[in-house]
Amino acid sequence: MDRRTLSQLLSPEGWALLAQLPPYDEEQALRLSEGLRARGLDPDLVAGALTQSRLRNRARSKFGEFAGEMLFTESGLEQATRLAVAARHARRYADAGVQHVADLGCGLGGDAMAMAALGLRVLAVELDEETATLATVNLRAFEHAQVRLADATEVDLAADGIDAVFADPARRTRSGARVFDPRAYSPDLDTLLGLRHQVPNLGLKVGPGIPYTALPSQTHAQWISVDGNVVEAGLWFGDLATEGAGRSALLLSGESAHVISAPGDADARPVQAPAADLGAYLYEPDGAVIRAGLVAQLAERIEGHLLDESIAYVSTASAHETPFAVGYRVLDSFDFGLKRLRAYLRTREVGRVTIKKRGTAVVPDQLRQQLGLRGPNEATIVLTRLRGKQSVIVVEPLTRG
Structure with missing residues (x-):
């Protein structure tokens, strides 16, 4: 968005236009744009307003009803912390008795809003x-929140009376590609970790794929999933790390929240669960549990074991209620082969198949086309290794209570 368009959007006319737009509908956007221009509105203002309407519509999954009063950029929205997660961040700071937080790399201001x-x-x-301008707009209702256009590494934390820091480093290149190496974050991870010497109460948002070897031993590292999707990892220090050093997985879904954790050095190798033969039930751990290296802890909770030491599927002899994995009843299993699988499914008149996989190079969409299925029934299959062989496990989902 260029400066002129942004200035127009922030004018009384632009703000009024945003308020008057109907809920965004891709099919009606062109007609609506033509109608607004026919009324004499500036084409750049119309284009900017409709872009914001589209982004606000997308942002509702992260910000709920607050999205309708915020302004966004494409990249900023993609990287913004979900409101439910930001609220968890903010609660750590409030519970630690923090008075003044520096949100370094605040983006569009989602975390700052939750803390304010x-x-x-x-x-x-x-x-x-x-981005700083949009953050100022988004934080306009909070009198104790100030936005500063500055380099996060040049802020004098002591002079500003900061007693806690939250940092969300950029993890994308200018072209939009994801950055996975913590040394390539902006600011880089080591620079941010160095802030502990100035302000011990430090929280860092990092990519969920961060390797354990990149973590300091004495931190609490928490991976978060929302409705089954892993969205981030956070590193917490000082009074913010109420759990002590270790790793945990936080699963959020609606109003529910569940945590599984293990104390110790955050950079330690995960405990290895035992492996054994396929039992009557199969469990697929949530991605946050896997990322946090807590599959063994989950297996112990549900009295299960791995099917293979390198694959995160847990099998049990009996059914268990757990929020940390999706459960399936095992119906059948056999060695993988296209002809055998096709015959098996066709015999049962399966026309729609859900394909789960781990530890195999099979591409589900390609396999689905190769199977060429027809029929009224549905099936779920898991492609993985059993006893060292590529195998098919036929399952049915367990209903959660």
């Missing part, structure tokens, strides 16, 4: 001018 909503003073720092 709990009455914390927030200094939101952002290097990109457009």
Whole structure:
């Protein structure tokens, strides 16, 4: 968005236009645009307003009803913390008795909003001018929140009276490609970890794929999934790490929240669960549990074992209620072969198949086409290794209570 369009959107006319737009509908967008231009509205303003309408519509999955009063950029929205997760971050700071938080790399201001909503003073720092402007708009209702256009590494934390830091480093290149190496974050992870010497109460948002070897031993590392999707990992230090050093997985779904954890050094190798033959039930751990290296802890909870030491499927002799994995009843299993699998499914008149896989190079969409299935029935199959062989496990989902 260029400066002129942004200025127009922030004008009384632009803000009024945003308020008047109907819920975004891709099929009606062109007609609506033509109608607004026919009324004499500036084409750039119309285009900018419709872009914001589209982004606000997408943002509802992260920000709920608050999205209708916010402004976004494409990249900023993609990287923004979900409101439910930001609220968890903010609660750590409030519970630690923090008074003044520096949100370094605040982006569009989602985390700063959550912290300010709990009455914390927030200094939101952002290097990109457009993003900082939008963050200012998004934080306009919070008198204790200030946005500063600055380099996060140049903020004098002591001079600003900061007693806690939250940092969300950029993890994308200018072209939009994801950055997985913590040394390539902006600012890089080592620079941010160095802030502990100034402010011990430090929280860092990092990519969920961060290797354990990149973690300091004495931190609490928590991976978070929302409705089954892993969205981030967070590193917590000082009074913010109420759990002590270790790793955990936090699963959020609706109003429910469940945590599984293991104390110790955050950079330690995960405990290995035992492996044994396929039992009557199969469990697929949530991605956050896998990322946090807590599959063995889950297996112990549900009295299960791995099918293969390198694959995160847990099998049990009996059914168990757990929020940390999706459960299936095992119906059948056999060695993988296209002809055998096709015959098996066709005999049972299966026309729609859900394909789960781990430890195999099979591409589900390609396999689905190769099977050429027809019929009224549905089936779920798991492609993985059993006893060292590529295998098919036929399952049916367990209903959660």
